[in-house]
Amino acid sequence: MTRTVSRNSTTQRDVTRIAAVHATDSACGAPRITAELNDGAGEQERVNHKRVARVMRAHHIAGIRLRRRVRTTVPDPDGQLVPDLLERDFTAHAPNTKYVGDITYLPCGAGQFLYLATVIDCYSRRLVGWSIADHMRTDLVADALRAAARERGSLAGAIFHSDHGGQYVAKDYTALCERLGVTRSMGAVGTSADNAMAESFNASLKRETLAGSHGWPDATTARRVVFAWITRYNTRRRHSYCDYLSPITYENTHYAATLATAA
Structure with a gap:
């Protein structure tokens, strides 16, 4: 009985925290809400993104997405080939480089x-x-x-x-x-x-x-x-x-x- 009460209490606390983050930014889905909840949280307060997703589904909390996606990248078949100099390394040793x-x-x-x-x-x-x-x-x-x-x-x-x-x-x-x-x-x-x-x-x-x-x-x-x-x-x-x-x-x-x- 004590374990059930404790589990229910933990779930309700998670619902409250998730709902609070979602209220400030209704576009957030489970991954971003998880990151927000874990930012600065102690070891006992950290949550797994799968648990956040389960709680959100159970309580009908959903991130809002833009309905229409507009294509902004239209390759030019005649354009000059340019090499990838970054190779997904988005760091730099100094500004303006x-x-x-x-x-x-x-x-x-x-x-x-x-x-x-x-x-x-x-x-x-x-x-x-x-x-x-x-x-x-x-x-x-x-x-x-x-x-x-x-x-x-x-x-x-x-x-x-x-x-x-x-x-x-x-x-x-x-x-x-x-x-x-x-x-x-x-x-x-x-x-x-x-x-x-x-x-x-x-x-x-x-x-x-x-x-x-x-x-x-x-x-x-x-x-x-x-x-x-x-x-x-x-x-x-x-x-x-x-x-x-x-x-x-x-x-x-x-x-x-x-x-x-x-x-």
Whole structure:
């Protein structure tokens, strides 16, 4: 009897904790809820993702997903072959040496979409350059790279990794990379894991801004919300990869340590 009461008590405690995480972010499924519950938890409080999934099913707690997936990667069969220089190594020894980028869609009601192109630093996970437009032409990714170059002052010597989307193999984009001194890198066609870091950024942005809804009411709202989130992401949002510092704080820590070593 005591064992049954204890088991029921543990289950109810898990239900309460899982429901609390789900209430703050209804897009979360079992893996992300498990990670949240185990973050900073003691040995006796840690839970297995299979148990979380069972509890969620039993109590009808489900993560919300966007219903429609929009294809943003359209390979160009005539595009130049570019080697994969990262080989899924999304680390860097210093800022402004390795970047990843991608295009993701932003649903804006009535079946309309905006598109966000990103340039993300592998060292700090900082979004250094980005561009939003109502099209996926080459200008979209070129504007994001130019924004990164303005922010850094120079991208000379840096690697930029992307998928094989037609925008990234276009002649104009290739020429821009050459002018900026950027070396291109690309993963295999149709293999999202080769650009997992950029994909993860996209997922975080949508999960935290859409909060379970299927889109913003209009393009103006989408731009405003995404801009606010990006500002918070770079300056205040704690990132697990950055020892739970914000990306910009993490970079500043690197620069401070470098100066101290040189002094």
